[in-house]
Amino acid sequence: MxxxxxxxxxxxxxxxxxxxxxxxxxxxxxxxxxxxxxxxxxxxxxxxxxxxxxxxxxxxxxxxxxxxxxxxxxxxxxxxxxxxxxxxxxxxxxxxxxxxxxxxxxxxYAEELTLLLYGHLIDTDLSDTLSRIEASASTSVADVSLAAPRGTEDASSARLRLEARAGETATALDAVRDIAAEKGLRVVAPLVGVEA
Structure with a gap:
């Protein structure tokens, strides 16, 4: 006008x-x-x-x-x-x-990192574990694949594909290791050549 x-x-x-x-x-x-x-x-x-x-x-x-x-x-x-x-x-x-x-x-802005968590994932509240990983170090959980036996007596494992800001994968991995240590879980990382 x-x-x-x-x-x-x-x-x-x-x-x-x-x-x-x-x-x-x-x-x-x-x-x-x-x-x-x-x-x-x-x-x-x-x-x-x-x-x-x-x-x-x-x-x-x-x-x-x-x-x-x-x-x-x-x-x-x-x-x-x-x-x-x-x-x-x-x-x-x-x-x-x-x-x-x-x-x-x-x-x-996202680098991928694939790792394996092993231990009593269900008993230690897997949902809480994933939430805490996402809350730390600009990290997000892009994919989760859980292998758990029937019941909670035996240990289970979860393959996680994480995305972190460029240059921050080491910080993300340190955060995962800290959370895992607190919950008595083992971390195998990084997994190279694993299809998500």
Whole structure:
């Protein structure tokens, strides 16, 4: 809508927001981020806010609501345009908002680590063990495969596939070892060449 009374269209300004007007900001390029969101109302909208707030121009969203991760989260792939500076600000904003970023552009924010826990996993509350692993060292449990005998008399084992922020796998492994030692469990890690 124009303020001009002569009916002529308003002059374009240099401060147009590309996230709002769909314009292409000079120096911007297309970026893809892969996120994991909790399956709760409003999570997708909240995850997109850092793009709009930091000068990005949303292009597409691939939202796999019916294909949840082992943690019960929803994988989402988002394509948007942004300058390199705005892209970094958007990724930082995702982290600040607690959004799980699996990959941003070519940089993977999650490194995988497969390990084996052995011992009385059921008696020591496996759910608590997994929750504590996820709460520590920016680590998430991507997959769990449990082998347990009937009853709780014998030891059981669980193969875990963990995802940690890039460069933090050693910290994640230390956290798992601390939790396991507290519960009297053994850790065999890392398992190399094991298909998840």
């Amino acid at each position: 124009s303020d001009r009374r002569d009916g002529a269209p308003a002059e374009p300004t240099d401060d147009a927001d590309p996230a709002v007007d769909g314009g292409h900001e000079p120096g911007s390029s297309t970026h893809t981020v892969r996120l994991e969101l909790d399956d709760e109302p409003g999570q997708l909208l909240a995850a997109l806010q850092p793009i709009a707030s930091n000068g990005g121009n949303l292009l597409s969203i691939y939202h796999e609501r019916g294909n949840k991760t082992p943690r019960g989260r929803i994988p989402v792939e988002v394509d948007f345009e942004a300058t390199p500076d705005h892209f970094e600000a958007i990724v930082d904003a995702f982290h600040d908002e607690g959004v799980t970023v699996i990959q941003a552009g070519t940089e993977r």
